[in-house]
Amino acid sequence: MRNIIATACALLWALPAMASAEASHAQSSTPVINVVGVDHVGINVPDMEQAVTFFQNTFGFEPVTEIKDPPVDAGFKKLFDVHASSSVKSIKMLRAGDGANIELFKFDAPDADHAQPHYDDAAAAHIGFYVDDINQAVGQLRKAGVTVLTDPIVVNAGETAGDSWVYFLTPWGAKLELVSYPSGQAGERAAGVHLWRAQSVLSPTSGKSLDPQAVRTLVQGYVGMLNDTDAASRKKFLDAHYTDNTIFNDPEGLAVGRDELNELLGKLQARNRGWTFKVIGEPQIQHGNFRIQWKYGPASDPEKILGEDIVATQGGRIATTLVFLNKVPQ
The missing domain is CATH 3.10.450.50 (Nuclear Transport Factor 2; Chain: A,)
Known part of the structure; x- marks a missing residue:
């Protein structure tokens, strides 16, 4: 789909690259480390081939690297809280437009909970994709057979005024989001910080900046x-x-x-x-x-x-x- 760029939970740069902190507002304290940006968002999928096909065909995201059957011993499982009976089958990294990469994990995990979390569960998370025209994007998703939960919801008041958003489902039932705010959000000016959002001037894999x-x-x-x-x-x-x-x-x-x-x-x-x-x-x-x-x-x-x-x-x-x-x- 044209002009869809990954945003990753609507907070893709911890330190906005374009609006300097010193020019916008004083920081309350010095950060422990200086983060350049969000590199990737990791999600578990029940079927790697299905997930890659969905992200490729729906958004044009491209698989770049893969690790197959990495050795995971008992010590690692205990440290990272992985079920003792589980094994990692595949880890794939996708290039997602001009946003953070998406890392897909496929486990063989007979004792894991395979149900999707409720929206209000502590472990629930989602990825938000930025689009230039959310109404057009929703129409294209529905035409492709993707389940979209509502029509785009337009925010007209408060700090997020100017934002439009909608949730849709992956084939395995995970919730993802589309967002769009081409004129910015009201709270950006009050905070003096420009929220990061990808621009459609880049092709998904060109990686080229302006001359x-x-x-x-x-x-x-x-x-x-x-x-x-x-x-x-x-x-x-x-x-x-x-x-x-x-x-x-x-x-x-x-x-x-x-x-x-x-x-x-x-x-x-x-x-x-x-x-x-x-x-x-x-x-x-x-x-x-x-x-x-x-x-x-x-x-x-x-x-x-x-x-x-x-x-x-x-x-x-x-x-x-x-x-x-x-x-x-x-």
């Missing part, structure tokens, strides 16, 4: 557009470098589409005549995203406002821009 020189060129034009007081001139750049339904999420308001963004920029410039927007340092690239730090102000106080923009691209065009303010006038 640094192309990003520099795009940023140069981006800066020029933000400083351009002529709406017609801005429109030319927007039409050439922004998607039709681009989203610009700014503290001043949410603009959806190029025309709304052009109007919003015009209002900001009219309010702050003579102010200049300048980028600080080089853009930081993370796969399909890039982050730029900037300053904005008049000649007498060029750093009157400091902030950073997190920009997501799609097909070489800007699809989403999240604006964070790190310093504002008191």
Whole structure:
């Protein structure tokens, strides 16, 4: 299925790569270790071939490595709380789009509990997959014969406003989730942290980031557009470098589409005549995203406002821009 990217329980980066902690909020303590991100999510499956086929055919996930019949002695079983009668038959790692890998375990376990846990059991867990269009994705799942528990549930209030989600079942009865929040969630701005979510600019196995020189060129034009007081001139750049339904999420308001963004920029410039927007340092690239730090102000106080923009691209065009303010006038 096109554009489905694994998210792993809706928390795929313990330290968000694009929104720095120092720019968003002070940490209460120093972490014991610095975690780069979530490498994989492990799940037990009753039939390895069935599980691999399901993930391949439904989502395009690709098996990469396999360990067959690893030796597991009594000491290991005791240490890891494995039934004495069990043996490990296979461990497979799947590449799951631009998210965490998925590790599948197949045990020969005659004494284990083979029933799926209840949703509220302590051992229950699930994986969430991010999709660009959740309604389309649900339709495709149902067409493929996958059991989807409800229609997409849209959240309109609270910290997760902007999120849509739905649960579906694997052939062996495990619950998985689809999530989508292309305009972000309300709580992201309040927390000053951008939740990680995969971008569809990557093919599932390409592993390629944006080209640094192309990003520099795009940023140069981006800066020029933000400083351009002529709406017609801005429109030319927007039409050439922004998607039709681009989203610009700014503290001043949410603009959806190029025309709304052009109007919003015009209002900001009219309010702050003579102010200049300048980028600080080089853009930081993370796969399909890039982050730029900037300053904005008049000649007498060029750093009157400091902030950073997190920009997501799609097909070489800007699809989403999240604006964070790190310093504002008191």
